[in-house]
Amino acid sequence: MPVINVDDLTDKDKAVMEVNQLKIEIKLExxxxxxxxxxxxxxxxxxxxxxxxxxxxxxxxxxxxEKGGCVIC
Amino acid sequence: xxxxxxxxxLLVWDTFTGxxxxxxxxKSAWVMSVAFAPSANLxxxxxxxxxxxxxxxKAASPKTLRELDAHTGYLSCCRFLSDSEILTAxxxxxxxLWDLExxxxxxxxxxxIGDCMSLALSPDMNMFISGACDSLAKLWDxxxxxxxxxxxxxxxxxxxxxxxxxxxxxxxxxxxxxxxMYDLRSDQEVTDYTDATxxxxxxxxxxxxxxxxxxxxxxxxxxxxxxxxxxEKVGVLSGHDxxxxxxxxxxxxxxxxxxSWDSFLKLWN
Numbered sequence: 001m002p003v004i005n006v007d008d009l010t011d012k013d014k015a016v017m018e019v020n021q022l023k024i025e026i027k028l029e030x031x032x033x034x035x036x037x038x039x040x041x042x043x044x045x046x047x048x049x050x051x052x053x054x055x056x057x058x059x060x061x062x063x064x065x066e067k068g069g070c071v072i073c
Numbered sequence: 074x075x076x077x078x079x080x081x082x083l084l085v086w087d088t089f090t091g092x093x094x095x096x097x098x099x100k101s102a103w104v105m106s107v108a109f110a111p112s113a114n115l116x117x118x119x120x121x122x123x124x125x126x127x128x129x130x131k132a133a134s135p136k137t138l139r140e141l142d143a144h145t146g147y148l149s150c151c152r153f154l155s156d157s158e159i160l161t162a163x164x165x166x167x168x169x170l171w172d173l174e175x176x177x178x179x180x181x182x183x184x185x186i187g188d189c190m191s192l193a194l195s196p197d198m199n200m201f202i203s204g205a206c207d208s209l210a211k212l213w214d215x216x217x218x219x220x221x222x223x224x225x226x227x228x229x230x231x232x233x234x235x236x237x238x239x240x241x242x243x244x245x246x247x248x249x250x251x252x253x254m255y256d257l258r259s260d261q262e263v264t265d266y267t268d269a270t271x272x273x274x275x276x277x278x279x280x281x282x283x284x285x286x287x288x289x290x291x292x293x294x295x296x297x298x299x300x301x302x303x304x305e306k307v308g309v310l311s312g313h314d315x316x317x318x319x320x321x322x323x324x325x326x327x328x329x330x331x332x333s334w335d336s337f338l339k340l341w342n
Contacts, residue, residue: 005145006166006186014186021184025222033259036241040256040263040284043239044302047283052327053342054285063089064328064342 074321074330076338077107077118085116085130088323088330088340097128097135110153115173117159119148125161127173139176144169150191154198160215162189168203170215182213184220190232196240204231210245212257224255226262233278233289233320237301244301246275246289254301266299268306277319282326290317296331296341310341 009017048054059065077083081102085095103121110116115138119125125141125148146165153159154170158179162168168182168189187207194201200221204210210231212222224243233246237254242263246252252266252275266287273293280287280301287299288310296317298308315334322329328342 009186017184017186021220021223024219028222028260030260031258033256033261033263036256036259037263040237040239040242040254041302043237043241044283044285047238048285050326051281051283051285052325053281053322053329054283057327057342062327062342064340067090 074323074338075107075109075116076319076332077104078336079104080336083107083116083118083128086338088328095130095135097130100126106148106150108151108153108159110156112156115153115156117151117153119151119161121147123147123163123165125151125159125171127159139173141169141171141176143178146188149189152192152194152201154194154215160192160194160201162192162203164188166205168192168201168213180215180218182218182220184211184223185209187230190230191234193235193243195236196238202234202236202243204234204245204247206230208247208249210234210243210255212243222257222260224260224262226253226255226265227251229274232274232276235278235280238280238282238284244278244280244287246278248274250274250291252278252287252289252299264301264304266301266304266306268297271297271306276317279320279322279329281322281329288320288322288329288331290320290331290333292316294333294335296320296329310339312339313337 074086083097101122105120108117114131117127123144127139129136129138144163146163150162157173166185170180172179185205187205189205192203208227210224211220227247229248231247242256254264256263273291277290290296296310300307313333319332332338
């Protein structure tokens with residue numbers, strides 16, 4: 001099934017594969033890192049108040065808390 | 074929640090009560106990955122048998138729906154797109170998109186030169202990312218089958234990979250003991266999560282819903298918590314007696330679950 005068998009590839013074949021992939025990737029339009037990081041920061045800060053794992057949750061509202069004790073009837 | 078263990082069982086749990094809802098005996102006990110379909114009708118598992126087996130757990134008793142057999146290496150990771158499509162990553166260095174109606178491969182993604190260890194789907198389901206033993210993470214166009222971007226920087230196998238919730242960044246975890254965040258649009262590594270006291274490889278990772286917290290499972294038996302913005306370690310989940318092999322956060326973000334070689338799954342919040 002697989003179109004390549006990595007064990008059969010020589011180091012030269014692997015290098016050729018890498019160069020071909022780089023030739024494709026070089027055409028990518030890249031944004032400014034500073035702008036992207038600002039966006040990541042804003043995204044996180046917008047969502048952080050709703051984030052239970054970050055803010056914590058009171059025991060009453062916690063759906064995972066142990067339910068009531070055992071009652072023997 | 075679904076989990077599978079090398080004791081040969083796949084279990085579906087009610088995480089609120091801790092009760093087991095479904096138990097599926099696995100043909101091959103050497104399981105490495107398990108997945109839940111978004112519909113919750115299907116689960117999949119696979120491992121050293123090189124096969125991804127899909128089970129219908131909504132039937133009266135769990136039935137094998139499909140055995141996807143074409144990889145020539147172990148199945149390291151599987152993820153459902155829907156009830157009719159699943160993505161697999163394999164030790165044969167390829168990832169494959171399968172059609173579950175026919176059981177055939179729709180697309181084969183080749184470009185890694187090391188075993189593929191994990192994959193993650195983008196929130197918009199048009200792309201996916203893979204991490205491999207060639208220490209590279211690659212972004213793929215699901216429908217075209219081509220590798221769009223490659224992210225280097227790690228110095229050892231990438232064992233865990235995840236999309237940041239916005240879909241514009243990815244987080245990777247590696248045997249080189251670090252996690253990294255790469256931004257997709259600027260095509261760069263933007264943060265490195267390393268601590269001089271941490272000398273164990275990262276086996277798995279999961280993010281909290283806002284993306285602020287990264288829960289990373291390590292070989293040192295702990296799950297360390299990183300603040301993704303500050304790049305600092307902010308906590309640790311200790312309690313396992315062996316390597317933490319898997320970590321997950323549910324869709325509602327209410328907790329985090331860790332699974333370990335000590336045979337326990339622990340839910341934390």
